[in-house]
Amino acid sequence: MLNNLKENKFKIFIAIVVIIGFALIRTFERNLFYDPFLRYFESDFHSSPYPEVETLKLFGSLFLRYFLNSALSLLLIYVLFQDRDIFKFSSFVYASFLFVLLSLFYIILNFFPDGSWLLFYVRRFIVQPILVLLFIPGFYYQLQKSKK
Numbered sequence: 001m002l003n004n005l006k007e008n009k010f011k012i013f014i015a016i017v018v019i020i021g022f023a024l025i026r027t028f029e030r031n032l033f034y035d036p037f038l039r040y041f042e043s044d045f046h047s048s049p050y051p052e053v054e055t056l057k058l059f060g061s062l063f064l065r066y067f068l069n070s071a072l073s074l075l076l077i078y079v080l081f082q083d084r085d086i087f088k089f090s091s092f093v094y095a096s097f098l099f100v101l102l103s104l105f106y107i108i109l110n111f112f113p114d115g116s117w118l119l120f121y122v123r124r125f126i127v128q129p130i131l132v133l134l135f136i137p138g139f140y141y142q143l144q145k146s147k148k
């Protein structure tokens with residue numbers, strides 16, 4: 001086991017750096033990103049109207065946050081698996097989800113004033129690195145299964 005740690009010390013180092021990157025994004029989210037929904041979702045938002053937003057600024061901020069989380073996630077996936085096909089597939093899925101999630105966010109924000117729960121979950125997928133939590137075990141399982 002100690003040999004495994006020595007052989008994979010670069011992977012472990014990069015994984016730690018990526019996790020620290022995720023933590024820094026989360027810690028400084030109020031300073032780095034324009035997001036009036038941070039306070040909105042901390043309050044009793046079920047019966048409250050959406051806050052006033054600067055649409056272009058909000059979507060630019062959501063895009064930047066999604067991009068940073070995606071870049072860190074893709075780096076982690078590539079370092080862990082070192083497989084170009086997995087990296088290409090993950091990149092395609094992240095790009096597709098960006099389009100779908102931002103479109104859904106816009107539609108809910110503008111056409112569903114009572115959809116605060118739906119907006120909450122769509123926003124959560126945009127601002128949190130949830131996909132990497134699904135991809136890593138899935139790709140690991142797939143690689144283990146293909147070795148048998």
